[in-house]
Amino acid sequence: MFDNKDRTNISELGEFGLIDYLTKAVEINQPSSIKGIGDDAAVLDFSNKQTLISTDLLLEGIHFDLRYVPLKHLGYKAVQVNLSDIYAMNGIASQITFSIGLSSKFPLEAVEEIYEGALIACKKFNVDLIGGDTSASAQGLVISVTSIGHVDKDKVVYRSGAKEGDLLCVSGDLGGAYVGLQLLEREKQIFLENPNIQPDLEGKDYIVERQLKPESRKDIVELFETYGIQPHAMIDVSDGLASEIIHICKASNVGCKLYEEKIPIDPMTYETAREFGLDPTVCALSGGEDYELLFTVPQEQYDKVKNQLDISIIGYITEENAGCEMVSKSGHVHSLKAQGWNAFEAEDQQNEE
Ligand SMILES: Nc1ncnc2c1ncn2[C@@H]1O[C@H](COP(=O)(O)OP(=O)(O)OP(=O)(O)O)[C@@H](O)[C@H]1O
Numbered sequence: 001m002f003d004n005k006d007r008t009n010i011s012e013l014g015e016f017g018l019i020d021y022l023t024k025a026v027e028i029n030q031p032s033s034i035k036g037i038g039d040d041a042a043v044l045d046f047s048n049k050q051t052l053i054s055t056d057l058l059l060e061g062i063h064f065d066l067r068y069v070p071l072k073h074l075g076y077k078a079v080q081v082n083l084s085d086i087y088a089m090n091g092i093a094s095q096i097t098f099s100i101g102l103s104s105k106f107p108l109e110a111v112e113e114i115y116e117g118a119l120i121a122c123k124k125f126n127v128d129l130i131g132g133d134t135s136a137s138a139q140g141l142v143i144s145v146t147s148i149g150h151v152d153k154d155k156v157v158y159r160s161g162a163k164e165g166d167l168l169c170v171s172g173d174l175g176g177a178y179v180g181l182q183l184l185e186r187e188k189q190i191f192l193e194n195p196n197i198q199p200d201l202e203g204k205d206y207i208v209e210r211q212l213k214p215e216s217r218k219d220i221v222e223l224f225e226t227y228g229i230q231p232h233a234m235i236d237v238s239d240g241l242a243s244e245i246i247h248i249c250k251a252s253n254v255g256c257k258l259y260e261e262k263i264p265i266d267p268m269t270y271e272t273a274r275e276f277g278l279d280p281t282v283c284a285l286s287g288g289e290d291y292e293l294l295f296t297v298p299q300e301q302y303d304k305v306k307n308q309l310d311i312s313i314i315g316y317i318t319e320e321n322a323g324c325e326m327v328s329k330s331g332h333v334h335s336l337k338a339q340g341w342n343a344f345e346a347e348d349q350q351n352e353e
């Protein structure tokens with residue numbers, strides 16, 4: 001990925017030199033950022049708002065494969081997947097910390113690319129980078145991002161607030177990131193077998209972007225504010241629709257009825273899934289990494305959500321004993337299973353190979 005470029009060995013700069021180098025372009029814009037990079041801790045002040053904090057870990061070989069993920073995209077995605085958790089609380093993200101563990105194969109130029117992507121995401125989403133940690137790693141690249149945000153006390157939305165009769169809604173469309181991943185994996189295999197064949201991703205931009213460059217849904221939180229929509233429960237779709245629905249239902253002690261025909265799937269996702277012999281609905285239910293927002297609203301808010309082009313009403317909340325069910329296109333009722341992506345399963349499969 002970075003073989004043909006200039007290589008500056010990180011040991012030439014040392015840890016502090018590297019930190020200075022990477023953070024020289026960092027700007028602080030948020031009024032809540034009192035002190036950013038440069039002391040033992042950052043200092044924040046959210047006055048009368050509630051503070052939101054979320055952290056996630058991204059590991060080479062488990063969460064990403066550098067044979068087809070460009071480093072700049074990786075930096076961008078690492079920030080997006082974290083901001084998504086703040087938006088899933090109906091909050092606005094304002095700061096992140098960005099930590100990296102680097103194995104010796106990474107030259108300075110590689111780390112610079114990761115940072116470039118991360119800073120583009122920060123700028124676009126109006127978030128300050130206020131700190132992090134940098135270390136050597138014995139093997140592989142490790143990235144951990146912590147995102148910090150704020151929300152009015154009466155606006156915060158938990159997974160546990162869904163009520164019987166609520167409408168179950170989701171933003172955007174689902175399954176694209178998974179089908180994009182299948183496409184990238186296929187091209188990787190072809191390339192490994194014959195390095196002279198160039199990857200053929202033509203016409204597949206949307207799903208490849210859904211995988212490599214996801215956009216967290218700050219715009220949906222802003223839309224809620226504009227239209228006075230207050231969800232009862234919310235979660236972001238990282239592991240797949242089925243798994244996230246079950247999280248909401250378990251946390252809220254409710255059941256749900258999901259309609260397969262209502263699940264939003266982009267035509268390119270649909271067609272490419274079919275080309276791969278995959279069921280597009282299964283890709284949406286279990287694929288993951290869509291980073292859309294899944295939420296419930298009381299029925300009285302139907303008029304506010306029904307005309308939103310980027311929101312689909314996919315079902316409704318039932319009482320707990322009814323369980324979590326999906327009505328298929330043919331009218332059959334299936335119990336929903338949380339077959340979402342699981343980092344530990346992926347590891348087991350790798351060990352078996
Ligand atoms: N090692 C850990 N120690 C303490 N708490 C943890 C740990 N791992 C996860 N949690 C907590 O468990 C809860 C659920 O986390 P989980 O990672 O399942 O959700 P998520 O971050 O929204 O999903 P994903 O990681 O799939 O994007 C959160 O409150 C999180 O802080």
Ligand SMILES: Cc1ncc(C[n+]2csc(CCOP(=O)(O)O)c2C)c(N)n1
Pocket residue numbers: 056061062063064065181238239287288289341343346
């Ligand atoms: C090489 C490679 N293997 C697997 C995936 C898929 N994947 C990575 S993270 C994730 C969901 C959230 O993870 P977490 O719950 O750990 O935050 C999924 C479905 C990928 N993109 N690349």
Ligand SMILES: [Mg+2]
Pocket residue numbers: 055056
């Ligand atoms: Mg997590």
